[in-house]
Amino acid sequence: MxxxxxxxxxxxxxxxxVVTLKLLSVSLxxxxxxxxxxxxxxxxxxxxxxxxxxxxxxxFRGTPLLVQIFIIYYGLGNFIGNNEYLKSxxxxxxxxxxxxxAIIAFALNTGAYTSEILRSAFxxxxxxxxxxxxxxxxxxxxxxxxxxxxxxIRQSLPAYGNEIILMMKGTSLASTVTLMxxxxxxxYIISTTFKPIExxxxxxxxxxxxxxxxxxxVKFLEKKYSFN
Amino acid sequence: xxxxxxxxxxxxFSLLVMGNVYADKIRIGTEGAYPPWNSKDESGKLIGFExxxxxxxxxxxxxxxxxxxxxxxxxIPALIMRKFDAIMAGMSITAERxxxxxxxxxxxxxxxxxxxMKGSSLEGLDTPAGINLTKPxxxxxxxxxxxxxxxxxxxxxxQTATIHQNFLDSGDVGKVNVRTYKTQDEVNLDxxxxxxxxALAAAVAFSDYAEKSGxxxxxxxxxxxxxxxxxxxxxxxxxxxxxxxxxxxxxxxxARKNGDISRIATKWFGFDASM
Amino acid sequence: xxxxxxxxxxxxxxxxxATLMTIAVSIxxxxxxFSFAAIFTPLKLSKYKSLNLVANIYTTVIRGVPELxxxxxxxxxxxxxxxxxxxxxGYNEYIExxxxxxxSFAIGIISGAYSTEVFxxxxxxxxxxxxxxxxVLGFSRFKQFYKIILPQMLRLxxxxxxxxxxxxxxxxxxxxxxxxxxxxxxxxIAAGSTRDPLFFYSFAAVLYLLLTFLSMKLINxxxxxxxxxx
Numbered sequence: 001m002x003x004x005x006x007x008x009x010x011x012x013x014x015x016x017x018v019v020t021l022k023l024l025s026v027s028l029x030x031x032x033x034x035x036x037x038x039x040x041x042x043x044x045x046x047x048x049x050x051x052x053x054x055x056x057x058x059x060f061r062g063t064p065l066l067v068q069i070f071i072i073y074y075g076l077g078n079f080i081g082n083n084e085y086l087k088s089x090x091x092x093x094x095x096x097x098x099x100x101x102a103i104i105a106f107a108l109n110t111g112a113y114t115s116e117i118l119r120s121a122f123x124x125x126x127x128x129x130x131x132x133x134x135x136x137x138x139x140x141x142x143x144x145x146x147x148x149x150x151x152x153i154r155q156s157l158p159a160y161g162n163e164i165i166l167m168m169k170g171t172s173l174a175s176t177v178t179l180m181x182x183x184x185x186x187x188y189i190i191s192t193t194f195k196p197i198e199x200x201x202x203x204x205x206x207x208x209x210x211x212x213x214x215x216x217x218v219k220f221l222e223k224k225y226s227f228n
Numbered sequence: 229x230x231x232x233x234x235x236x237x238x239x240x241f242s243l244l245v246m247g248n249v250y251a252d253k254i255r256i257g258t259e260g261a262y263p264p265w266n267s268k269d270e271s272g273k274l275i276g277f278e279x280x281x282x283x284x285x286x287x288x289x290x291x292x293x294x295x296x297x298x299x300x301x302x303x304i305p306a307l308i309m310r311k312f313d314a315i316m317a318g319m320s321i322t323a324e325r326x327x328x329x330x331x332x333x334x335x336x337x338x339x340x341x342x343x344x345m346k347g348s349s350l351e352g353l354d355t356p357a358g359i360n361l362t363k364p365x366x367x368x369x370x371x372x373x374x375x376x377x378x379x380x381x382x383x384x385x386x387q388t389a390t391i392h393q394n395f396l397d398s399g400d401v402g403k404v405n406v407r408t409y410k411t412q413d414e415v416n417l418d419x420x421x422x423x424x425x426x427a428l429a430a431a432v433a434f435s436d437y438a439e440k441s442g443x444x445x446x447x448x449x450x451x452x453x454x455x456x457x458x459x460x461x462x463x464x465x466x467x468x469x470x471x472x473x474x475x476x477x478x479x480x481x482x483a484r485k486n487g488d489i490s491r492i493a494t495k496w497f498g499f500d501a502s503m
Numbered sequence: 504x505x506x507x508x509x510x511x512x513x514x515x516x517x518x519x520x521a522t523l524m525t526i527a528v529s530i531x532x533x534x535x536x537f538s539f540a541a542i543f544t545p546l547k548l549s550k551y552k553s554l555n556l557v558a559n560i561y562t563t564v565i566r567g568v569p570e571l572x573x574x575x576x577x578x579x580x581x582x583x584x585x586x587x588x589x590x591x592x593g594y595n596e597y598i599e600x601x602x603x604x605x606x607s608f609a610i611g612i613i614s615g616a617y618s619t620e621v622f623x624x625x626x627x628x629x630x631x632x633x634x635x636x637x638x639v640l641g642f643s644r645f646k647q648f649y650k651i652i653l654p655q656m657l658r659l660x661x662x663x664x665x666x667x668x669x670x671x672x673x674x675x676x677x678x679x680x681x682x683x684x685x686x687x688x689x690x691x692i693a694a695g696s697t698r699d700p701l702f703f704y705s706f707a708a709v710l711y712l713l714l715t716f717l718s719m720k721l722i723n724x725x726x727x728x729x730x731x732x733x
Contacts, residue, residue: 061669062715063708064676066687071708074417074694075701081421096423098407165567172569178385178407183571187301188408191389194304194328196579204568204576211567261695268692272517272684297682305579310597413695441698 006198009189013203016185017210023099023171023181027106028164034107035114036149042119053115060112065170068109073101073177102174110167117163121155122148154225161218165211172207182206254291254472255312256282257298261411263436264496265318265461277496278316281335284488285463288479301388301410304328307464313472315464318430320391322458330467332476334460335489337503339451340392341431342375342384343419346444350426353378353449361400361455371450376402378449383407385415385424392428395456419445432497460503506693506702514693514703521689522710528603528685529672529714532610536671539615544622558619565616570674577609578681606678606685614671621667625659626652658729665722669715676711686710 041053060068077095080086094100125148133143175184186203190196258266258278266276274295286293296312307315307329318338321331339358344350353375359368379401386392388408396406409415412429416437419427427434431451438445463476483489489502509515539561546558565573582600589598629652637647679688690707694700 059708059712063711064673064687066676066679067690067704067708067711070691070694070700071704074414075704077421077423078417078698079701081418081423087422098423169567169569172571176410178409183569186572187388190305191301191393191408192324194308194325196302196305196575200572200576200579204564204572207569207572208564208567211563261692268696270512270514270696272692299680299682302579302680309579309583311582311599411695413698417698417700 002193002195002198005193005195006202009186009193009199010202012189013182013185013199013206016180016182017206019174019179019181019184020168020171020210023102023106023174023179024164024168026103027110027171028167030103030107031110031114031167034111035118038111038115039118039122039152042115043122057112057115060109061116065105065109066173066176069102069105069173069177072105073098077101098174098177098179102171102177102179106167106170106174109170110163113163113166114160117156117159118152121152124155125151157218157222157225161215161222164214164218168210168214169207252291254286254289254293254314255296256286256293256314256316257296257303257306257312258282258315258317259300259303259411260297261300261413262318262430262433263440264432265430266316277336277492277501278318280492280496281483281489282316284483284492285476285479288482289475291475299410300390303389304464307466310466313465313469314476317464318461319464320458321460321462322391322394322456324394325458325464328467329464330469330473331462331464332473333480334462334503335480335484336493336501337453337460338430338432338501339453340395340428340457341434341447341451342426342428342449343434343445344426344448345419345422346446348425348448350378350382351446351448355450358451358453360453361395361457362453364455368450372400375449379404379426381405382425383423385409385418385427387412387415387429390429391457395452396428398456400456416441416445432501506697506699507706514689514697517684517689517693518686518706518710521684521686522714524603524683525672525675525685525710525714528607528610528675528678528683529668531603531607532614532671532675533618533668535607535611536614536616536618536667539612540618540622543615543619544626547619547623548626562616562619565613566620570613570677571680573613574609574677574680577612578605581605581608602681602683606675606681606683609678609681610671610674613674614667617667617670618664621660621663622656624663625656628659629655661722661726661729665719665726668718668722672714672718673711 038053038056041049042057044050044053072095080092080095086092094104129147129151130143133147134140138146171181172183174181175187178184180188182203186199189199193199258274258276260266260268260274260276262276264277266274266278269275274297279295282293282295298306298311298317300317303315303317303319304325306312315329319325319331320338321334325331342350355371355374356367359371361368364372380403383405384396385407386396386409388410393406393408395401396404407418407424409418412433415424415427415429416434418424420441420443426448431447434445434447437443463480465473465476480489484502490500493499493501507513507515507518509519543558543561546554547562549555549558582598582605585600586598589595633651633655634647637651642650675685676687679685679691682688684692686707690703694703697703
């Protein structure tokens with residue numbers, strides 16, 4: 001064990017946490033909106049809308065995140081980058097950047113899981129609560145936005161907390177599309193020191209710490225917004 | 229219950245033993261993704277200059293060999309962890325790598341070059357045909373200055389953990405935006421799509437790609453050798469494995485004398501890259 | 504379509520073999536995961552704090568660190584660790600572990616952490632009365648577990664185990680970094696060789712979808728079978 005290397009690489013890896021957290025937070029915010037949208041579509045009575053929303057979530061939950069990133073970055077990138085017409089379009093401005101490719105893949109992925117979490121939360125809201133709103137003469141729209149959505153979000157907190165942790169771990173795949181996140185920098189250090197175990201242990205420790213923080217923040221929120 | 233327990237144990241045991249105990253065979257690690265040095269054909273078989281050379285060298289050593297596939301970014305760590313005994317993967321002999329492993333004498337040499345897509349503003353730079361960075365002369369220094377100005381703010385793509393990455397990181401051509409990839413294939417894809425303004429690798433890697441893909445990839449600027457680019461390509465061997473090192477050095481001597489290396493090199497590169 | 508032809512010209516047979524490899528690794532990893540769960544679930548439920556701690560470290564670390572890092576660490580450190588253990592038993596030769604075993608163990612360790620949590624949850628949600636009833640009937644501890652607790656635990660665990668299976672199946676895509684030729688690795692090679700990444704990665708996605716779809720069908724059948732009588 002090369003402890004000196006472990007100590008020396010620590011500050012470099014810590015710097016890279018910024019990139020990881022940026023990827024995570026942007027993907028989660030975009031993914032939350034996508035998830036909410038598709039959860040609502042799932043509750044739609046129209047069978048086509050319903051099936052479409054289900055198809056999206058099935059597609060992204062049924063395939064590995066790595067495949068999704070590669071399709072978007074290398075697959076679409078190669079397809080669009082070699083097509084004169086598409087290359088001059090706005091799509092290429094976004095897909096040209098590894099950062100946005102990663103964000104798109106992460107957001108679509110977490111969006112699929114989030115939609116499932118929110119959907120089941122909507123479905124477990126007791127009908128009595130909605131009826132209570134109705135009997136008070138509150139409009140359906142307001143019941144939905146002011147009662148159903150907040151309750152659903154509170155209900156989803158434990159499951160969503162897990163999803164945040166899964167996504168945080170998922171961001172490590174950004175390194176496969178040239179981004180210098182925590183894993184990317186770890187691989188970079190290994191490329192000149194040839195000592196993977198030491199460097200990955202330090203990087204793993206940092207990830208573990210982030211998991212610990214996220215876990216406890218979510219627990220705190222659960223307590224704060226508990227129904228009792 | 230006893231049978232149940234027994235089956236589980238026997239399965240676990242057989243799994244462990246399935247990894248056969250290291251026999252008296254030399255295991256050679258290669259990447260299989262760096263044509264024409266080493267690559268894979270459609271049926272998944274390893275081919276290339278180094279694959280053929282490896283079989284030849286093993287014949288001279290007089291031992292059986294197996295060729296093991298290993299991703300480039302873990303090549304040296306895997307050698308150190310004894311996943312195989314020798315590296316033949318277009319790996320240049322550099323001072324940095326020699327801190328971690330030993331190298332045999334060089335068996336082939338390659339020059340590195342920048343490549344761009346036809347029509348790029350980086351095409352046709354005013355530099356000498358080739359520069360050596362071991363002791364850069366006035367012309368070489370001037371060429372580096374030209375490159376520094378031309379590459380400022382550009383995205384240059386390289387394969388990770390290569391001499392090409394080391395060179396760009398060394399600051400000899402100023403601050404460029406370096407992007408690193410796991411394989412040369414990925415570098416080529418992003419060069420062709422336009423994500424990279426330029427790419428740096430062995431000149432033959434680009435000409436091979438241009439030929440096979442039909443893409444208008446052109447070389448630009450000088451070819452590079454010496455300095456960060458090392459001194460030829462050799463067999464990488466663990467530091468404590470001095471006997472194997474000796475065996476490979478002798479085999480390379482014999483293969484060179486009999487003309488094997490230049491014959492195989494000419495077959496795969498189209499010119500004699502042996503040394 | 505000729506890209507998918509069987510034989511020397513296309514990648515059909517390679518991808519088919521790779522798909523079988525993905526299935527084989529997933530199943531092996533799942534079984535290895537169960538063995539880990541069989542060790543760590545009792546530790547988690549034990550009344551000794553130190554045993555709880557050991558099990559908690561296992562599940563927390565494995566579930567809190569990216570799978571890719573766990574796989575890299577196992578790939579580079581695994582044989583070293585095994586040789587270290589072997590050397591304690593006086594065996595000092597080099598032990599080579601093939602790519603299949605390395606890959607299956609790496610995924611199995613991860614899968615096991617999730618399985619452990621599932622089994623723990625399942626046992627804890629079994630009605631306390633069942634344990635007491637088993638005692639009253641005078642069953643031995645062994646019989647208590649195998650005749651009463653285990654069947655109920657499995658029934659409660661199956662829905663969540665199907666999640667673990669999905670995670671395991673998808674995680675196998677990451678062991679492509681160890682060189683084992685499964686779906687992802689084969690697609691990677693084919694995409695590099697043909698310079699058509701969109702086609703091959705999309706096809707890989709289709710293969711994974713097919714595997715998740717078929718396995719979910721199978722698991723649903725099991726679920727119906729085991730919930731009979733309830």
